[in-house]
Amino acid sequence: MTLKDPICAIATPPGKGAIGVVRLSGEGALELAARAFRGRDPRRLKGGRFTLGEVVDPATGEVIDQALLLVFRAPHSYTGEDLVEFQTHGSPAVLRRVMEVLVSLGARPAGRGEFTLRAYLNGKLDLAQAEAVLALIEAEGELARRQALRALEGALSRRIAALEEKLLGLLAHIQALLDYPEEGVEPHRAEGVIREALAEVEGLLAQAKASRLAQKGARLALIGAPNAGKSSLLNALLGYERALVSPIPGTTRDYLEAPLELFGIPLIAVDTAGVRETEDPLERAGVERALRIAEEADLILYVADRSVPRPPPPPLPWERVVRVATKADLPKAWEDPAFLSVSSLTGEGMGRLKEALREALLGREGGEFLLTERQVEALLRAKERLGEALALPEDLMGLALEEALRALAALTGREVAEEVVARVFQNFCVGK
Numbered sequence: 149m150t151l152k153d154p155i156c157a158i159a160t161p162p163g164k165g166a167i168g169v170v171r172l173s174g175e176g177a178l179e180l181a182a183r184a185f186r187g188r189d190p191r192r193l194k195g196g197r198f199t200l201g202e203v204v205d206p207a208t209g210e211v212i213d214q215a216l217l218l219v220f221r222a223p224h225s226y227t228g229e230d231l232v233e234f235q236t237h238g239s240p241a242v243l244r245r246v247m248e249v250l251v252s253l254g255a256r257p258a259g260r261g262e263f264t265l266r267a268y269l270n271g272k273l274d275l276a277q278a279e280a281v282l283a284l285i286e287a288e289g290e291l292a293r294r295q296a297l298r299a300l301e302g303a304l305s306r307r308i309a310a311l312e313e314k315l316l317g318l319l320a321h322i323q324a325l326l327d328y329p330e331e332g333v334e335p336h337r338a339e340g341v342i343r344e345a346l347a348e349v350e351g352l353l354a355q356a357k358a359s360r361l362a363q364k365g366a367r368l369a370l371i372g373a374p375n376a377g378k379s380s381l382l383n384a385l386l387g388y389e390r391a392l393v394s395p396i397p398g399t400t401r402d403y404l405e406a407p408l409e410l411f412g413i414p415l416i417a418v419d420t421a422g423v424r425e426t427e428d429p430l431e432r433a434g435v436e437r438a439l440r441i442a443e444e445a446d447l448i449l450y451v452a453d454r455s456v457p458r459p460p461p462p463p464l465p466w467e468r469v470v471r472v473a474t475k476a477d478l479p480k481a482w483e484d485p486a487f488l489s490v491s492s493l494t495g496e497g498m499g500r501l502k503e504a505l506r507e508a509l510l511g512r513e514g515g516e517f518l519l520t521e522r523q524v525e526a527l528l529r530a531k532e533r534l535g536e537a538l539a540l541p542e543d544l545m546g547l548a549l550e551e552a553l554r555a556l557a558a559l560t561g562r563e564v565a566e567e568v569v570a571r572v573f574q575n576f577c578v579g580k
């Protein structure tokens with residue numbers, strides 16, 4: 149995988165589109181492109197320029213399609229190698245033929261993420277940025293997109309670099325302490341620096357949950373007694389009439405899922421059957437289902453009707469519950485400050501409810517950083533080693549600090565095993 153041989157792949161998604169792109173990168177890419185293209189000679193094109201011509205099959209001279217040909221010259225390309233893009237009509241039939249021609253001329257179909265792997269190996273991106281490319285492609289919600297773009301721009305890498313510099317400074321200081329003990333270096337400096345570093349690592353780790361939610365989305369379950377107003381609240385959150393609503397208790401028999409994006413997080417809202425003691429086996433099955441959905445949800449809206457006496461609370465994982473009192477537009481039968489008052493009918497309280505959901509999901513941090521699972525593991529290792537260093541006398545801290553630095557280096561990929569790199573790029577699609 150670390151060769152420089154020319155690789156090619158369709159970069160656009162499968163299916164028909166206005167335009168389709170085939171990328172070709174590596175040594176000899178320009179010569180190869182010249183043989184598959186009729187028009188201006190790509191070898192004489194400046195980097196960053198394009199030209200209009202035709203892709204041809206050199207074996208038969210047959211024209212495959214009209215195409216824009218884009219040339220990038222090493223090292224000024226995405227991969228850092230000579231790179232050519234064929235921008236054709238987005239037809240699977242065309243793209244397949246372009247690939248066949250390039251392969252017949254000696255290019256190799258690229259493996260998953262191989263273009264970005266080369267960008268990484270050629271120093272165009274660090275590993276955290278390469279992971280950001282993947283996260284950006286995978287982003288479904290606005291928050292995931294913003295987090296990934298920031299990471300691609302190097303925001304995380306820069307924070308890690310600053311942290312490394314701080315620790316390297318301390319390491320040099322400790323080294324001096326060991327080498328010239330008579331010089332007398334000022335005490336307590338180490339502890340302060342390590343505490344700062346720990347706070348920075350913990351600050352980053354505090355964003356891990358938001359990053360996971362942004363990327364994976366979350367399930368939000370609406371649970372409560374029959375007629376509490378769950379389905380109405382679901383519709384109010386969605387902004388359209390998704391669920392059936394009626395004054396008859398037991399309207400929702402089975403659960404119902406609806407996608408919803410809030411604060412840039414892709415959510416699945418799940419409306420459920422009203423929970424109550426019942427002899428009816430069908431209704432009981434619905435209740436059991438509702439409680440199971442609550443167990444599995446990332447967040448639960450416990451919905452209680454404020455206009456009638458309160459029912460006994462169902463068994464719920466209360467640490468994940470936001471309490472909502474519905475029908476705020478009607479005269480109230482009870483009051484409890486733990487409940488947010490809303491009316492699905494008038495929209496009263498919906499803004500506050502969304503704010504509460506936001507805080508329950510993201511915490512106060514907001515979460516603007518992309519942190520992959522691999523990066524979280526590296527940060528946890530760094531945190532552990534820094535904690536160890538703190539407990540040691542200054543002259544013995546060196547080893548723990550070096551290990552913390554190694555964990556941080558793994559994050560940006562400067563010191564990382566080949567298998568780890570391979571695993572990162574295995575998650576990519578072909579053509580990226």
Ligand SMILES: Nc1nc2c(c(=O)[nH]1)N(C=O)[C@@H](CNc1ccc(C(=O)N[C@@H](CCC(=O)O)C(=O)O)cc1)CN2
Pocket residue numbers: 169195196220223224225226233272
């Ligand atoms: N057609 C096309 N669109 C695309 C990409 C692409 O590869 N092709 N990208 C792919 O992800 C993204 C843009 N990112 C890119 C990042 C760097 C370079 C690049 O060639 N960088 C050179 C400098 C080029 C120049 O300044 O002219 C370099 O860094 O040296 C190209 C695209 C999104 N849109």
Ligand SMILES: Nc1nc2c(ncn2[C@@H]2O[C@H](COP(=O)(O)OP(=O)(O)OP(=O)(O)O)[C@@H](O)[C@H]2O)c(=O)[nH]1
Pocket residue numbers: 372373374375376377378379380381392393394395396397398399400401420421422423474475476477478490491492493494
């Ligand atoms: N005035 C008023 N009525 C509401 C409000 N929300 C719901 N209702 C009414 O309450 C009744 C029950 O609402 P649903 O949304 O179907 O309640 P549910 O919790 O889904 O009920 P089940 O599916 O039977 O468990 C309907 O007649 C709604 O119109 C509200 O905010 N204000």
Ligand SMILES: [Mg+2]
Pocket residue numbers: 378379380391392393399400419420
């Ligand atoms: Mg309902």
